[in-house]
Amino acid sequence: MNPASPAAAMTNWQAFLFTFFDAKTMATYAPKIAQGFLLTVELAILIVISGLALGLFLAVVRSFRIRPLNWLIVFAVDLFRALPPLVIIVFFYFGLPVVGLGFEGFTTTWLALTLVLAAFAEEIFWAGILAVPKGQWEAARSTGLGFLGTLGWVVLPQAIRMTIPPLTNRTIAITKGTALGSVVAVAEILSTAQSAMAESANPSPLTLGAIAYIILFVPVVIAGRWIETRFAWKR
Amino acid sequence: MTQGPVLLSVRGLRKSFGATEVLRGIDLDVHERELVFIIGPSGSGKSTLLRCCNRLEEPSSGSIIVDGTDLMARGTDINLLRRRIGMVFQNFNLYPHMTALGNVMLALRRVLKKPRAEAEEIARAALARVGLADKAANYPTELSGGQQQRVAIARAVALDPKIMLFDEPTSALDPELVGSVLATMRELRESGMTMMVVSHEMGFARAAADRVLFMDQGEIIEQGPPTQIFEDPREARTRAFVQQINRH
Ligand SMILES: Nc1ncnc2c1ncn2[C@@H]1O[C@H](COP(=O)(O)OP(=O)(O)O)[C@@H](O)[C@H]1O
Ligand SMILES: [Mg+2]
Numbered sequence: 001m002n003p004a005s006p007a008a009a010m011t012n013w014q015a016f017l018f019t020f021f022d023a024k025t026m027a028t029y030a031p032k033i034a035q036g037f038l039l040t041v042e043l044a045i046l047i048v049i050s051g052l053a054l055g056l057f058l059a060v061v062r063s064f065r066i067r068p069l070n071w072l073i074v075f076a077v078d079l080f081r082a083l084p085p086l087v088i089i090v091f092f093y094f095g096l097p098v099v100g101l102g103f104e105g106f107t108t109t110w111l112a113l114t115l116v117l118a119a120f121a122e123e124i125f126w127a128g129i130l131a132v133p134k135g136q137w138e139a140a141r142s143t144g145l146g147f148l149g150t151l152g153w154v155v156l157p158q159a160i161r162m163t164i165p166p167l168t169n170r171t172i173a174i175t176k177g178t179a180l181g182s183v184v185a186v187a188e189i190l191s192t193a194q195s196a197m198a199e200s201a202n203p204s205p206l207t208l209g210a211i212a213y214i215i216l217f218v219p220v221v222i223a224g225r226w227i228e229t230r231f232a233w234k235r
Numbered sequence: 236m237t238q239g240p241v242l243l244s245v246r247g248l249r250k251s252f253g254a255t256e257v258l259r260g261i262d263l264d265v266h267e268r269e270l271v272f273i274i275g276p277s278g279s280g281k282s283t284l285l286r287c288c289n290r291l292e293e294p295s296s297g298s299i300i301v302d303g304t305d306l307m308a309r310g311t312d313i314n315l316l317r318r319r320i321g322m323v324f325q326n327f328n329l330y331p332h333m334t335a336l337g338n339v340m341l342a343l344r345r346v347l348k349k350p351r352a353e354a355e356e357i358a359r360a361a362l363a364r365v366g367l368a369d370k371a372a373n374y375p376t377e378l379s380g381g382q383q384q385r386v387a388i389a390r391a392v393a394l395d396p397k398i399m400l401f402d403e404p405t406s407a408l409d410p411e412l413v414g415s416v417l418a419t420m421r422e423l424r425e426s427g428m429t430m431m432v433v434s435h436e437m438g439f440a441r442a443a444a445d446r447v448l449f450m451d452q453g454e455i456i457e458q459g460p461p462t463q464i465f466e467d468p469r470e471a472r473t474r475a476f477v478q479q480i481n482r483h
Contacts, residue, residue, distance in 0.1 A: 133328075135326055135328035138291050138328065139328035139329075139387075140341075142291060142317055142321075142391075143318070145314070149345050153341060153345055
């Protein structure tokens with residue numbers, strides 16, 4: 001066969017279409033992948049809420065500057081930032097049952113990625129808190145506002161605004177990380193796409209998976225940009 | 236000068252940062268309705284003295300009594316006492332995420348626990364007093380330096396303090412904006428506010444101060460009425476400093 005002939009080119013093109021965009025395979029597996037999509041959304045939302053909340057809580061605890069407590073926080077944060085998230089998921093999934101704390105894949109993935117996001121978020125919030133000028137603390141304290149009042153009304157609102165761009169990046173990264181749940185039997189997007197591919201012996205479901213991820217991330221990116229402009233103020 | 240009862244009493248105040256002693260035994264009484272003006276070279280401890288008076292800086296030793304309350308006593312609720320001590324900073328330190336009104340209302344709401352409507356009423360009156368009634372809805376970045384500093388004054392005044400501390404309130408301002416802040420301070424002074432002012436604005440001191448203190452190297456070197464300190468200082472160090480300031 002002459003690869004330069006139009007007929008051969010058509011064949012290649014059709015082969016490509018059949019491999020990645022086979023309408024029949026896609027139609028068959030779309031509902032399954034849609035389910036995987038919903039599960040991913042659910043998992044991601046839970047991780048983002050609990051991870052950011054825990055990260056903020058740890059940063060607030062750290063601002064009390066209680067030495068031993070801060071060493072503990074810094075150690076835990078460094079640990080969860082250093083370990084590959086996959087290692088943490090696998091470790092929790094196979095390790096925790098040994099000490100009688102077995103969770104199913106969904107819960108394990110949620111817990112592991114929550115801790116990872118919390119670790120990064122804590123560092124980001126903490127950097128934000130430190131970046132608020134000392135004069136802001138002093139002005140608020142001089143009016144009789146206490147430590148927590150100053151933190152809550154004056155410092156955190158400014159710190160959180162500064163941290164929205166890096167937090168958006170982390171949120172996107174951790175949402176991608178939900179794909180790691182596939183190794184512990186969480187039927188999220190990647191996992192459903194993979195099993196659909198195995199079953200149909202055709203990679204088109206992966207295309208659906210990619211589309212599902214795009215559908216997932218476009219709103220996150222747009223929301224991040226919107227929050228950024230919404231909460232920005234001229235310096 | 237009218238000598239009311241003593242409102243602020245500082246005795247044997249010392250403050251060290253590490254090995255360097257920045258305040259070396261300060262004794263000072265400020266009377267009700269008095270305006271005490273503090274001058275001195277950079278690094279002489281003026282800011283540290285003011286900041287010790289509301290415990291933004293922790294004194295190393297000595298005593299400070301404000302309005303009958305021992306600032307350093309264990310039982311003293313420092314947040315309660317700070318409501319009665321207003322402070323105005325060189326860099327304004329307005330909260331950038333709040334409007335002028337929000338800046339003034341925050342402590343009214345969260346410290347004095349006033350209901351919103353009442354807090355807003357007081358805050359608007361305070362802004363009107365510094366001539367910024369029409370800027371209530373503006374954010375600090377939308378205001379000139381002079382306007383920002385007047386909002387900062389309103390923020391302190393709104394809490395109805397017994398004494399106000401000013402740390403170089405006009406030093407960060409462009410020259411043409413200094414006047415409006417000084418006018419606001421004059422108005423405050425005429426309303427009977429007790430004030431301690433660190434500044435280089437000799438004209439203001441001549442016109443408004445009851446007493447001028449000259450500080451150097453953590454000590455009060457000399458004090459007296461403005462005319463005496465500016466025109467006939469006893470100490471050589473005071474004379475040298477005043478001449479240097481006057482040249483500028
Ligand atoms: N937080 C601090 N830590 C260490 N040294 C300080 C601190 N604050 C002030 N100082 C030092 O104390 C001295 C007096 O400072 P300050 O009270 O600001 O003087 P002034 O207001 O008269 O210029 C300076 O030498 C300054 O460097
Ligand atoms: Mg100073």
